[in-house]
Amino acid sequence: MKYLYKITSILFLLFLVSCSEEKLGESSFGTVTGRVVNADTFQPMENVKILSSPTTSTVFTDVDGKFTVSNVKVGEYSFQAQKDGFVAKFEATTVTINNTSEVVFELKKATANNKPPTVPVLVSPVDNSTAQAISLDLTWTDTDPDNDELIFKITLRNATNSDVKVYNVIKEKKLTLTDLLYNTKYYWQIEVTDGVNTPVLSTISTFTTLAFPATRFLFVKNINDNNVIFTADDAGKQYQLTSSDKNYWRPRRNNQAKKIAFIGTSGSQNDLYTMNYDGTGVKRITSSVPIAGFNSDYVGYSWNASGSEFIYPNFDKLYKISSDGSGLTKIFQTPNGKFISECDWSADGTKIALKVNDANGYNVEVYVINPSGIVIATVLSGRNGAVGGLNFSITGQKLVYTKDLSGFENVNYRQLDSRIFEYSFASGLSTQVITEKISGTNDLDVRYSPNESELIFTNTSNDGISIKNTVKTTVGLSNSRTVLFSGTSMSDWE
Numbered sequence: 001m002k003y004l005y006k007i008t009s010i011l012f013l014l015f016l017v018s019c020s021e022e023k024l025g026e027s028s029f030g031t032v033t034g035r036v037v038n039a040d041t042f043q044p045m046e047n048v049k050i051l052s053s054p055t056t057s058t059v060f061t062d063v064d065g066k067f068t069v070s071n072v073k074v075g076e077y078s079f080q081a082q083k084d085g086f087v088a089k090f091e092a093t094t095v096t097i098n099n100t101s102e103v104v105f106e107l108k109k110a111t112a113n114n115k116p117p118t119v120p121v122l123v124s125p126v127d128n129s130t131a132q133a134i135s136l137d138l139t140w141t142d143t144d145p146d147n148d149e150l151i152f153k154i155t156l157r158n159a160t161n162s163d164v165k166v167y168n169v170i171k172e173k174k175l176t177l178t179d180l181l182y183n184t185k186y187y188w189q190i191e192v193t194d195g196v197n198t199p200v201l202s203t204i205s206t207f208t209t210l211a212f213p214a215t216r217f218l219f220v221k222n223i224n225d226n227n228v229i230f231t232a233d234d235a236g237k238q239y240q241l242t243s244s245d246k247n248y249w250r251p252r253r254n255n256q257a258k259k260i261a262f263i264g265t266s267g268s269q270n271d272l273y274t275m276n277y278d279g280t281g282v283k284r285i286t287s288s289v290p291i292a293g294f295n296s297d298y299v300g301y302s303w304n305a306s307g308s309e310f311i312y313p314n315f316d317k318l319y320k321i322s323s324d325g326s327g328l329t330k331i332f333q334t335p336n337g338k339f340i341s342e343c344d345w346s347a348d349g350t351k352i353a354l355k356v357n358d359a360n361g362y363n364v365e366v367y368v369i370n371p372s373g374i375v376i377a378t379v380l381s382g383r384n385g386a387v388g389g390l391n392f393s394i395t396g397q398k399l400v401y402t403k404d405l406s407g408f409e410n411v412n413y414r415q416l417d418s419r420i421f422e423y424s425f426a427s428g429l430s431t432q433v434i435t436e437k438i439s440g441t442n443d444l445d446v447r448y449s450p451n452e453s454e455l456i457f458t459n460t461s462n463d464g465i466s467i468k469n470t471v472k473t474t475v476g477l478s479n480s481r482t483v484l485f486s487g488t489s490m491s492d493w494e
Contacts, residue, residue, distance in 0.1 A: 027073050028073070028074045028097035028098070029072060029073055029074065029095075029097070029098070030072055030073075030074055030096050030097060030098060030099050030100065030101060031068065031069065031071075031072065031100045032052075032056075032068070032069040032079065032093060032095060032100070032101045032102075032103060033067065033068045033100055033101070033102050033103075034050070034066070034067055034079070034103035035061075035064070035065045035067075035104050036048040036050075036061050036065045036067070036081050036104075036105040036106075037065055037104070037106055037107075038106075038107060039106040039107055040108070040109070040195065042106075044063070044064050044065025044066075045061060045083060045086075045107060046061055046063050046064075046065065047061060048060065048061040048065070048081050048082065048105070049083065050067045050079060050080070050082075051079070051080050051082070052069070052078065052079045052080065053077065053078045053080070054075070054077065056069055056073075057071075057072075072095045073095065074095050074096055075095055076092070076093075076094055077092070077093055077094070077095060078090050078091070078092050079091050079092075079093060079103050081105040081107060085109060085110055085114070085146075086107040086108060086109055086110055087107065087108050087109070087110050089107055089108075091104070091105060109195065109196045111196050111197065114146050114148070114194070114196045114197060115144075115146055115197070116144075116194065116196075116197035116198065116200055117143065117144045117145075117148070117192045117193070117197075117200050118142055118143050118144070118145075118200070119200055119202055119203075120140045120141070120142040120152070120190040120192050120202035121140055121141045121142070121202070122138075122140050122188070122190065122202055122203065122205040123139045123140050123141060124136075124137065124138070124139045125138075126207075127205040127206060128206055128207070129208070130207070130208045130210075131208070131209075131211075132180075132207045132208065132209050132210060133180075133209070134178075134179065134182060134209050135176075135177065136176075136177055136180070137174050137175065137176050138154065138174065138175045138176075138188060139173060139174045140152075140173050140174075140202070141173060142173065142190075142192055146196075148194035148195060148196060149194070149195065150171070150192050150193070151169055151192070151194075151195070152170040152171070152173070152190055152191070152192050153166065153168050153169075153170065153191040153192075153193075153199075154166070154170060154175050154188060154189070154190055155167075155188065155189050155190075155191070156177070156186060156187070156188045157187050157188075158181065158184050159184065159185040159186075159187075160181060160184045160185075160280075180209050181209060181278070181280060182210065182212040182278045183209060183210070183211045184208065184209050185206060185207075185208045186207055186208070187204055187205070187206050188204070188205055188206075188207075189201060189202055189203070189204045189205070190202040212239075212278040213233050213237070213239065214233060215231040215233045215239065215277070216232075216233070216234065216253075216450070216493060216494060217231060217232040217233075217470075217484070217485070217491065217492070217493055218230070218231050218251040218253055218260065218491065218493075218494075219251070219470050219485055219488035219489065219491040219492070220248075220249050220250070220251070220488060220489055221487055221488055222487075224244050224245070226244060226245065226247045227247050227248055227249035227490075228240065228242055228243070228244050228246075228248065229241045229242040229248050229249070229251045229260075229262055229279075230488070231260075231277070232484075236484070236485070238485070239278075241260070241275065241278070241279035242262075242275075242279060246264065246265075247265045248262050248263065248264045248265075248273070249262065249263055249264075249297075249490055250262060250263050250299075250300060250301075250490050251490070251492055252301070252492050253277075253494040254303045254307035254494075255307075255494055256305065256306050256307040257303070257306070257307025257308070257323060258276070258277065259274045259276065259277075259307060260274065260275050260276070260277060261273065261274050261301070261303060261310065262274075263291055263296070263299070263301070266290075269290035269292070270290050270291050270292065270299075271284055271286040271287065272285040272301060272310060272312060272321075273285060274323065283325075284325070285310065285323065285324075285325045286312070286321060286325070286328075287325070289319055289328060290314065291313065291314065292314045292315055293314075293315060293340065293341045294339045294341060294357060294359050294360065295341075295413060298341055298342070298361065298388060298413070299313060299341055299342070300342040300343060300344075300390070301313070301343065302343050302345040302352075303323075303345065304345050304349060305345075305347045305348070305349065307323060308322060308323055309321065309323060309327075310322075310323060311343050311345055311352060312343070313339070313340035313341065313342075313343060315339050315340070316333055316337050316338060316339055316340065317330055317332070317333045317334075317340070318330070318331055318332040318333070318340050318343060318352075318354065318373075331371070331373055332352075332354075332369055332373040334356050338356040338357060338358055338365070339357055340354055340355070340356050341355050341357055341361070341388070342354070342388060342389070343355075344390040344391055344392050344399075345392075346392045346396035347392065347394055347395075347396060348396055350370060350371070351369075351376070351377075351392065351396050352368065352369050352371070353366065353367075353368050353379070353392060354367060354368070354369060354390075355387055355388065355390055355401070360409075360411070360413070361386060362384065362385070362409050364381075364383065364385075364386070364387040365378070365381040366378075366379040366380040366381070366387060366401060367379060368399075377425060377428075379399060379401070379423045379430065380403070380423075380430065383403070383407070384407035384408075384409060385404035385405070385406060385407040385409060386403075386404045386409075386413060386415045386418065387401060387403050388401065388402050388418075388444060388445065389401050389402040389420075389444060389446040389447070391446065391448055393448060394448075394452060396425075397425050397426060398422055398423065398425070399423045399425070400420060400421070400422050400423075400433070400446050400447070400448060400455065401420075401446065402418045402419065402420055402421070402442075402443060402444055402445070402446055402457075403418065403419060403421055404416060404417055404419075404442070405417045405418075405419055412464065414462070414464050415442050415462060416442075416462045417442070417462070418442035418443055418444055419432055419433075419437060419443055420432070420433040420443050420455065420457065421433065433455065433475060434478075435455070435457075435471075435473045436473070436478065436481050438459075440461060440462055441459055441460060441461055441462060442459065442460055442461075442462050443457050444457060444458045444460070444489075445457055445458045445491065447491070447492060449493050450493060452475075453474060453475060454472050454473065454475065455472065455473055455475060456470065456471070456472045456484070456491050456492075457471055457472075457491070458489040458490065458491060459471045459483075460489070467486065467487055468488060468489040469483045469484075469485065469487070469488065470483070470484045470485040470488045470489070470491040471483055471484065472484055472493075
């Protein structure tokens with residue numbers, strides 16, 4: 001009995017001790033961690049104040065938007081994230097013993113006291129200004145009362161076509177525009193946002209670009225393996241008319257139609273096109289019957305004097321078509337199956353000069369037909385070698401062309417000594433025009449100048465790969481040979 005009594009007493013004392021320790025001991029704790037991000041961008045937010053109810057330690061987020069509150073008594077809490085300019089956010093959590101609870105806050109910008117940006121003021125170009133360059137800067141001013149970051153959107157349209165260009169997410173108060181259209185009125189407006197308030201619109205401002213310069217020369221340059229058409233004024237300043245990504249060649253200007261015609265690649269065929277003097281308004285003229293011959297680099301066409309019609313070859317046939325693409329008519333077919341490579345229409349409309357050749361470009365004949373397709377004159381036949389560059393004088397009494405005096409013929413259509421000749425319909429004779437051509441070069445694609453006292457043509461080495469230059473010379477005047485435009489070919493001067 002005594003032994004049992006002692007055991008019972010010891011157990012009772014241990015029970016009392018354990019009860020006393022639980023009552024007098026410290027409370028249990030846990031940890032709260034979390035992260036604060038911007039509700040719009042989800043980027044971490046630094047220096048956000050974190051506090052709770054019931055109250056615990058107050059902490060701030062680090063550069064990664066993270067925070068940790070240690071030694072938090074177990075229980076139910078409401079944690080709060082605060083930062084100036086943002087709406088405070090509350091998140092509930094339960095803290096358990098020796099565990100970590102996690103909270104994530106997404107803070108939104110406060111809009112109640114945030115003021116919108118001012119209305120943008122359009123500075124330049126000045127409203128209703130004229131003769132503006134085709135490359136210029138749009139500039140404006142704007143401020144935000146709360147120093148918020150401003151994002152601008154610029155809308156640009158013009159009075160010529162339906163194109164509307166929108167430039168988004170512009171953070172500077174300047175936008176550089178390039179490749180504007182000549183002689184065109186533009187309208188521009190700015191929309192600004194601070195990311196908080198409703199976007200604010202500026203007034204609409206206008207400006208007009210300068211008129212396209214007066215130019216008379218046309219030629220082709222090779223850029224990115226494409227033929228690209230340029231024009232130039234009398235001072236030699238050049239303006240690119242067609243895109244470097246397109247293959248367009250053999251430009252011909254008509255002052256009556258106020259258009260430039262040219263040949264362009266369209267899928268697997270070559271067609272005639274027209275455009276305005278400044279390169280706008282490109283229009284395809286041919287479609288069902290393309291322009292075609294033995295070699296596309298040596299195929300030509302011709303306007304009539306008024307600019308209302310074209311003539312062009314399709315292998316052994318000559319077609320006429322209106323400049324609006326209507327009225328396609330076959331007017332001639334070679335009697336021997338030879339290909340028509342070049343043609344020129346006299347100003348009075350009574351003569352059409354043709355250069356015909358075999359499938360390799362040789363066995364050339366140059367003759368003249370009337371509009372009914374009757375041969376009325378023979379200029380050249382029975383000669384070896386290449387011939388090209390037909391062009392009537394304004395009276396139609398003379399015709400210039402080029403001929404390779406070497407008579408050389410090969411599969412690459414290489415020419416060794418191409419010179420300029422002039423045929424007189426009055427005498428029926430061809431005479432070489434002395435141009436002081438450099439030995440080892442070719443004079444090609446000859447045309448009369450507008451006053452016919454000069455000739456314009458392409459000169460290049462007879463190696464077939466060297467640079468081509470546009471040259472002019474005064475007929476009958478020595479030492480007058482001048483390079484007008486380097487690296488160019490297929491020239492026209494109207």
